[in-house]
Amino acid sequence: MSTDAPYPSGSRGISREAQSSIFRAGISGARPRVPVDPARLAKAARRALSTEAYAYLAGGAGSERTQAANRRAFERWQVWPRPLRDVSSRDLWTTLLGRRLPSPLILAPLGVMELAHPEADLAVARAAASAGVPAVLSGQASFPMEESAAAAPGGPRMFQLYWSASDELNESLVRRAEACGCSAIVVTLDTHLLGWRTRDLDLGYLPFTRGLGIAQYTSDPVFQRLVDERARDSAPAEAPPVRLTPRTVAAGITIARKGRRLTGGGLRESLRSPLPRAAVETFLDVFSTPALTWERLARIRSWTSLPVILKGIVHPDDAERTVAEGYDGVWVSNHGGRQIDRSVPTLDVLPEVAARVEGRVPVIVDSGVRSGADVAVALALGADLVALGRPYAYGLAVAGEPGVAEVIRNVLAELDITLGLSGHTAVSELGPASLRRAD
Numbered sequence: 001m002s003t004d005a006p007y008p009s010g011s012r013g014i015s016r017e018a019q020s021s022i023f024r025a026g027i028s029g030a031r032p033r034v035p036v037d038p039a040r041l042a043k044a045a046r047r048a049l050s051t052e053a054y055a056y057l058a059g060g061a062g063s064e065r066t067q068a069a070n071r072r073a074f075e076r077w078q079v080w081p082r083p084l085r086d087v088s089s090r091d092l093w094t095t096l097l098g099r100r101l102p103s104p105l106i107l108a109p110l111g112v113m114e115l116a117h118p119e120a121d122l123a124v125a126r127a128a129a130s131a132g133v134p135a136v137l138s139g140q141a142s143f144p145m146e147e148s149a150a151a152a153p154g155g156p157r158m159f160q161l162y163w164s165a166s167d168e169l170n171e172s173l174v175r176r177a178e179a180c181g182c183s184a185i186v187v188t189l190d191t192h193l194l195g196w197r198t199r200d201l202d203l204g205y206l207p208f209t210r211g212l213g214i215a216q217y218t219s220d221p222v223f224q225r226l227v228d229e230r231a232r233d234s235a236p237a238e239a240p241p242v243r244l245t246p247r248t249v250a251a252g253i254t255i256a257r258k259g260r261r262l263t264g265g266g267l268r269e270s271l272r273s274p275l276p277r278a279a280v281e282t283f284l285d286v287f288s289t290p291a292l293t294w295e296r297l298a299r300i301r302s303w304t305s306l307p308v309i310l311k312g313i314v315h316p317d318d319a320e321r322t323v324a325e326g327y328d329g330v331w332v333s334n335h336g337g338r339q340i341d342r343s344v345p346t347l348d349v350l351p352e353v354a355a356r357v358e359g360r361v362p363v364i365v366d367s368g369v370r371s372g373a374d375v376a377v378a379l380a381l382g383a384d385l386v387a388l389g390r391p392y393a394y395g396l397a398v399a400g401e402p403g404v405a406e407v408i409r410n411v412l413a414e415l416d417i418t419l420g421l422s423g424h425t426a427v428s429e430l431g432p433a434s435l436r437r438a439d
Helices: 013-027 036-048 049-056 064-077 122-129 147-149 165-177 198-203 223-235 246-258 267-272 276-285 294-302 317-322 346-357 372-380 390-419
Strands: 077-079 094-096 099-103 103-105 135-137 155-161 184-186 308-313 329-333 363-365 385-388 436-437
Touching: 013 390, 036 184, 036 390, 049 198, 049 390, 064 077, 064 094, 064 346, 103 135, 103 246, 103 267, 103 308, 103 390, 122 147, 122 390, 147 165, 147 308, 147 317, 155 165, 155 385, 165 436, 184 294, 223 276, 267 346, 308 317, 317 329, 317 346, 329 346, 346 363, 346 372, 372 385, 385 390
Parallel strands: 103 385, 135 155, 155 184, 184 308, 308 329, 329 363, 363 385
Antiparallel strands: 077 436, 094 099
């Protein structure tokens, strides 16, 4: 076993290390920084977050039936233990696109992490790097990708591209990702229209209208040019009237503060400048396009030599075409239930997608993953890697970078325990025979 693993292998493993650390600290009355139980973790995050922040991070589309279906899909499977096997040495190692990784866990891209903690993506990047877990830098990040890369220079990372209405902007973002050391581009396909997110609608809250979560854009030279053009060409009368309230003033200050990257000045100068508001309006105009097709997507090959993974695949036919078109990975996702109410649960379609891909490219899955046991089930049903989303955002909200690190540790520790107690010594041994249907 390689000596550069962030967690011990063999008979101790990360599970025993985590348990020993928690129980030893408990002798003096100390408890984990974040709740270990996923439900209690979500409740702790709700207490730590504002109403708007929690609604944005926790909410889903419509009546949130897709979110519930994602969890029910996991409940339909049981791990089928096989004792009397030597599991004294366990191996969580795997590979992705030729790179050896200490576990099959990755962090899904989550936007606007400043809603959870001021250090946002920087804290997430450092925590992921300390565990050797790849972090997918969000296209809707609170810090530019270059700053996240600098915060965790040795950490494996990829970049999530939301395909905008400007291909010049798309190309610029992709080239920046390659330049800052990202190992792949993850194109998110299922947000060409914004989902009907009832919690946000009831609150009248979208963070992007406050200038939050658009740092990848305001730091981009192409986007900056678009903003300059808009500010120069737009007459003040074109802006829709807004009722002046304390909330309006607070939103204006936030927009100005977030726009200082464009003005190069302080808060007072940004409040006077048209650029911060123009940046928000430009973002809302170009963020995504419902005109994205397979033919247009192919343009990315002229922008980068990096592997390209398609995220948002839930139909076997689309998975097969992903491989046929020469893309490098299939990411099975319904955006954590945030885009379509009554969408298919990802775990239910995972076996069909994996069967169609036939191991030709990696298959990644997310949506509904809450624990190490969930990771084991997803791996057994055909995933090569499993992406964690909301739980690490909750850890960030409760305890910052250490909270993210503990959530990662807890998921991997339970995966290690599940692997050993089910009679396996490596994640590669998990398969359909490791499970039994509960219904």
